[in-house]
Amino acid sequence: MDISQTDEQKMLQDSVTRLLERSYDFEARQKLLASGQPWSPDTWQSLAEMGILGLPISEESGGFGGSMADIVSIAEPFGAHLLIEPFVSSILLGGQCLAHGEGPAAEAQLARILTGEQTAAFAHEEGRGTADPALVSLAASESDGGFTLNGEKRMVLGGAQADVLVVSARARGAAPAKDGLSVFMVDPDQKGVRIKPFVTIDGRHAAHITFDGVRIPAARRIVAEGYDVLEQVISKAIIALCAEAVGAMGALLRLTGEYASTRKQFGTPIAAFQTISHRLADMKIAYVKARSNLLYTTALKDAGHASPLDVSVLKGQIGTLGRQIGEAAIQTHGGVGMTDEISIGHFHKRILAINALFGDSEYHFRAVGQSLASS
Amino acid sequence: MTSQTKAELDAFRDEVAAFLDTAPTDAIREAGRKTTSAFPPFEQAVAWQVILNEKGWAAPDWPEEYGGTGWSGAQRTIFEEEYRKRDLPPLLPNSLKMVGPLLIDLGTEEQKAKYLPRILSGEDYWTQGYSEPNSGSDLASLKCSAVADGEDYIINGSKIWTTFAHKSNRMFMLVRTSAEGKKQQGITFLLLDRTDFPGMDIRPIRGLDGNAEFCEVFFDNVRVPQSGRVGAENEGWSVAKHLLKHERNGSSNSPVLVRYLQRITESAREEMSPFGGRLSDDPVFQRDLGALHADVTTLAHFERLIMGGHEMANDPALPSVAKTMTTELTQRVSLMMTRIAGLEGLSLQLDALTVGSGVDPMGSELDLIAMPFYLNSRATTIYAGTNEIQRDLIARSLQVA
Ligand SMILES: Cc1cc2nc3c(=O)[nH]c(=O)nc-3n(C[C@H](O)[C@H](O)[C@H](O)COP(=O)(O)OP(=O)(O)OC[C@H]3O[C@@H](n4cnc5c(N)ncnc54)[C@H](O)[C@@H]3O)c2cc1C
Numbered sequence: 157m158d159i160s161q162t163d164e165q166k167m168l169q170d171s172v173t174r175l176l177e178r179s180y181d182f183e184a185r186q187k188l189l190a191s192g193q194p195w196s197p198d199t200w201q202s203l204a205e206m207g208i209l210g211l212p213i214s215e216e217s218g219g220f221g222g223s224m225a226d227i228v229s230i231a232e233p234f235g236a237h238l239l240i241e242p243f244v245s246s247i248l249l250g251g252q253c254l255a256h257g258e259g260p261a262a263e264a265q266l267a268r269i270l271t272g273e274q275t276a277a278f279a280h281e282e283g284r285g286t287a288d289p290a291l292v293s294l295a296a297s298e299s300d301g302g303f304t305l306n307g308e309k310r311m312v313l314g315g316a317q318a319d320v321l322v323v324s325a326r327a328r329g330a331a332p333a334k335d336g337l338s339v340f341m342v343d344p345d346q347k348g349v350r351i352k353p354f355v356t357i358d359g360r361h362a363a364h365i366t367f368d369g370v371r372i373p374a375a376r377r378i379v380a381e382g383y384d385v386l387e388q389v390i391s392k393a394i395i396a397l398c399a400e401a402v403g404a405m406g407a408l409l410r411l412t413g414e415y416a417s418t419r420k421q422f423g424t425p426i427a428a429f430q431t432i433s434h435r436l437a438d439m440k441i442a443y444v445k446a447r448s449n450l451l452y453t454t455a456l457k458d459a460g461h462a463s464p465l466d467v468s469v470l471k472g473q474i475g476t477l478g479r480q481i482g483e484a485a486i487q488t489h490g491g492v493g494m495t496d497e498i499s500i501g502h503f504h505k506r507i508l509a510i511n512a513l514f515g516d517s518e519y520h521f522r523a524v525g526q527s528l529a530s531s
Numbered sequence: 532m533t534s535q536t537k538a539e540l541d542a543f544r545d546e547v548a549a550f551l552d553t554a555p556t557d558a559i560r561e562a563g564r565k566t567t568s569a570f571p572p573f574e575q576a577v578a579w580q581v582i583l584n585e586k587g588w589a590a591p592d593w594p595e596e597y598g599g600t601g602w603s604g605a606q607r608t609i610f611e612e613e614y615r616k617r618d619l620p621p622l623l624p625n626s627l628k629m630v631g632p633l634l635i636d637l638g639t640e641e642q643k644a645k646y647l648p649r650i651l652s653g654e655d656y657w658t659q660g661y662s663e664p665n666s667g668s669d670l671a672s673l674k675c676s677a678v679a680d681g682e683d684y685i686i687n688g689s690k691i692w693t694t695f696a697h698k699s700n701r702m703f704m705l706v707r708t709s710a711e712g713k714k715q716q717g718i719t720f721l722l723l724d725r726t727d728f729p730g731m732d733i734r735p736i737r738g739l740d741g742n743a744e745f746c747e748v749f750f751d752n753v754r755v756p757q758s759g760r761v762g763a764e765n766e767g768w769s770v771a772k773h774l775l776k777h778e779r780n781g782s783s784n785s786p787v788l789v790r791y792l793q794r795i796t797e798s799a800r801e802e803m804s805p806f807g808g809r810l811s812d813d814p815v816f817q818r819d820l821g822a823l824h825a826d827v828t829t830l831a832h833f834e835r836l837i838m839g840g841h842e843m844a845n846d847p848a849l850p851s852v853a854k855t856m857t858t859e860l861t862q863r864v865s866l867m868m869t870r871i872a873g874l875e876g877l878s879l880q881l882d883a884l885t886v887g888s889g890v891d892p893m894g895s896e897l898d899l900i901a902m903p904f905y906l907n908s909r910a911t912t913i914y915a916g917t918n919e920i921q922r923d924l925i926a927r928s929l930q931v932a
Pocket of ligand 1: 658665692917919
């Protein structure tokens with residue numbers, strides 16, 4: 157199993173980092189957020205031109221067939237710069253589903269996504285964290301050569317901006333069940349689709365979306381039996397999200413170390429107080445644990461050996477270790493750590509959001525324990 | 532433990548309950564449900580104080596001669612319990628719990644007559660100007676200066692993290708009046724009758740939860756009368772230390788945590804667990820709820836002992852023990868709340884959080900407050916002396932010479 161970064165990955169990571177250092181420092185990002193734009197079209201276009209939008213998509217689907225390790229190499233700097241562009245929602249989730257989809261409609265749609273001219277959103281979550289696709293219950297009832305969608309999706313990232321909604325729905329049976337799940341392509345302008353847009357604590361645009369008798373022609377069901385596809389797509393997205401979180405943790409560690417070395421109270425840098433220096437050490441230990449988990453799980457994934465259990469271990473650890481690092485960073489900054497004016501809190505909020513997506517650490521730890529106990 | 536009979540206390544509870552059921556307006560109740568900080572929504576908290584003051588209940592722990600209620604510890608506990616059950620907003624702390632008690636102890640008769648009635652009535656709100664950009668934990672290093680000029684002082688410098696400075700009409704502050712001797716020696720405690728003196732500039736600062744609760748305050752040759760001084764010139768540090776006792780002693784914090792746990796439990800009964808059934812049936816949730824309940828109950832027991840005058844209350848480390856215990860438990864409860872809210876806690880809903888906006892929350896009311904409460908409560912281990920400093924104080928009380 158290959159666990160070292162290749163030269164190509166290093167180059168990719170460096171070029172993404174250079175792009176973001178040039179055009180996406182914290183001030184620029186805050187200005188972008190304040191402008192009300194959901195993301196920067198310029199940055200999105202630059203990423204498309206660098207081939208990054210096609211990176212996670214297989215070559216036969218028109219992408220570059222990048223490995224998990226390739227994706228992780230770029231997702232870490234995305235996290236370290238708090239990128240709000242829809243890489244996860246439009247590419248890793250929406251785009252990947254389209255790539256697994258059947259039929260010319262999915263193929264044509266994906267092509268428009270990969271050039272960056274359009275975006276997709278993944279309408280999947282239904283409650284306070286639909287960790288397992290088997291829990292999906294939005295109904296797709298089959299009749300007259302098509303389907304009718306009824307139900308609600310929550311926290312659809314980029315949902316109000318998307319040109320196409322990729323919707324997971326239950327065509328047969330009742331949740332929880334792995335069988336009977338399908339994936340549909342839905343036009344957001346279609347009758348019966350109601351979109352309630354909002355902004356998230358980590359600066360993303362998202363929406364709750366209601367489907368009220370939405371008619372879908374059979375040709376727009378892109379995956380008929382979808383559990384495995386959804387599971388694959390989501391586990392890849394989880395690893396990429398974890399890489400973003402690790403990027404954010406690295407930034408928090410660096411910034412907090414710098415702050416503690418320069419902030420003086422009682423005539424000395426606060427890093428000289430043992431309670432502060434030991435907390436910094438704990439942050440470092442947490443970071444090393446998180447990153448080890450990330451990189452090794454990534455290698456397992458590329459070798460085809462990452463089980464759902466491995467992914468749950470990663471997701472659970474990242475959520476817990478990330479929160480620990482974020483809280484420690486805020487506490488070490490004192491009053492200024494409580495403001496929205498510096499990046500510290502924004503990194504923490506990104507980590508909290510990642511923890512809540514696709515099952516929080518509590519969910520994943522229990523899932524791991526349950527699986528161990530019953531095997 | 533108390534001189535009152537059970538029947539008397541029951542009658543008292545009925546009286547409190549009847550009042551709290553009818554007196555608060557809808558806006559005040561809404562503010563209570565949407566409180567996500569030690570500092571409740573300002574306007575409604577003031578409105579509520581006006582109502583409580585008319586009843587004579589705005590400052591239960593003040594001495595009776597100054598407007599306190601003269602309640603026993605048991606009565607105060609009953610009042611707190613009934614108060615929290617109804618999710619009413621806490622009163623703003625600075626005036627009633629800080630500068631008021633300080634003036635009662637150390638103010639001149641003139642200062643007491645001038646300020647105390649307006650503190651009780653809610654007409655005045657006092658902001659606390661202690662911290663500076665370079666003087667936080669090491670407060671005594673503060674630099675904002677006041678130079679005597681005739682009957683006045685001329686103030687130059689800045690204060691930061693000044694909670695609700697932008698809503699207040701008065702400020703109590705620490706200024707440097709001398710650079711001689713130890714840093715604690717040249718500090719003076721001042722009362723400012725206005726927060727809009729010429730040369731004063733207030734900049735609100737947005738917090739992690741998206742709300743501007745604290746401010747930076749700039750002083751550029753601000754002229755204030757010397758009659759606002761509490762204590763002697765250069766002896767403000769001992770005045771501040773005296774006030775700190777009131778700030779850290781706080782009151783009882785357990786009732787609000789008990790109530791939060793109830794709200795958490797109610798939500799868990801509604802919510803599906805990803806492992807099947809309701810979240811409230813989930814053994815992991817039950818275990819964690821149990822552990823939190825045990826700690827909240829412990830805090831409640833502790834607070835009752837202190838309020839009942841147990842000798843433990845004389846322990847010099849007690850304020851620091853109480854502060855550390857309470858704030859870290861508050862953070863754990865807030866974390867549990869975000870766990871219940873899950874994904875629903877990620878949407879930024881500043882409109883729905885604003886009292887009187889008429890905007891409905893997208894999920895439940897618990898989902899609405901969970902994340903702002905969690906983020907805001909990160910501050911509890913930072914303000915009023917960071918918990919690192921509190922642990923130093925506790926440790927110091929244990930060391931032998
Ligand atoms: C929400 C909020 C409201 C506030 N409201 C007010 C207000 O109304 N008025 C007001 O005057 N102030 C207010 N404050 C300021 C508060 O009192 C200070 O933030 C606090 O004293 C810490 O100071 P600092 O922020 O400068 O942090 P620093 O003192 O710089 O501390 C940074 C870190 O170093 C640690 N540290 C510092 N010294 C030591 C040491 N000797 N040993 C170990 N660790 C140490 C701290 O514990 C902290 O973790 C408020 C703060 C917050 C967050």
